[in-house]
Amino acid sequence: MTEETKEQRKFLRDIIQGFDSAMLVTYSGRDSMSARPMSIAEVDHNDVMYFATDIASAKVDQLKMNPRAYLTFQNGKRWASVTGSVRVLRDRALIGRLWSEAWKVWFPKGMDDPSICILAFDAEEGEYWDNSGVNALKYLLKAAKAYATGTKPKVESEEHGKVTL
Numbered sequence: 001m002t003e004e005t006k007e008q009r010k011f012l013r014d015i016i017q018g019f020d021s022a023m024l025v026t027y028s029g030r031d032s033m034s035a036r037p038m039s040i041a042e043v044d045h046n047d048v049m050y051f052a053t054d055i056a057s058a059k060v061d062q063l064k065m066n067p068r069a070y071l072t073f074q075n076g077k078r079w080a081s082v083t084g085s086v087r088v089l090r091d092r093a094l095i096g097r098l099w100s101e102a103w104k105v106w107f108p109k110g111m112d113d114p115s116i117c118i119l120a121f122d123a124e125e126g127e128y129w130d131n132s133g134v135n136a137l138k139y140l141l142k143a144a145k146a147y148a149t150g151t152k153p154k155v156e157s158e159e160h161g162k163v164t165l
Contacts, residue, residue, distance in 0.1 A: 008161035012126045015080050016043055016073060024051065025070040026062040034062065041098040047123040047165045052103055055117040060088055063119070071121060077131040082123045089118040127162040
């Protein structure tokens with residue numbers, strides 16, 4: 001793995017760590033997909049992202065038929081997308097470790113609610129775009145130059161990257 005690839009992987013992880021939620025996209029049929037916002041419970045050091053949901057939800061049924069899924073993230077001038085597969089877990093110890101009191105709105109019986117399960121998203125590939133901070137200034141300068149010269153701006157690796165996780 002090159003040094004640039006290591007830096008891009010770290011950069012993608014850092015971007016994802018800054019998000020509270022993501023859009024989880026699942027296959028809902030042969031040729032259709034469904035997307036819904038999900039609160040992120042945790043992102044671990046192995047690029048696994050955890051979400052809580054109801055075991056009886058349509059997304060769980062969809063994931064049982066096809067565990068391949070997609071996550072998208074957007075916040076201001078930062079975007080990321082990740083592809084991978086999802087495992088549906090009923091591990092009570094994991095539910096207890098990840099439990100958030102805010103989940104009680106959806107699971108009134110608390111962390112012992114029998115309907116709660118955890119979706120473990122195993123990330124495989126990711127892509128990011130970052131036009132925040134210094135990157136925003138660099139992009140504006142490149143865009144102005146491209147506009148003036150009738151060319152397209154060159155995007156740098158700190159602004160956009162695609163990596164295998």
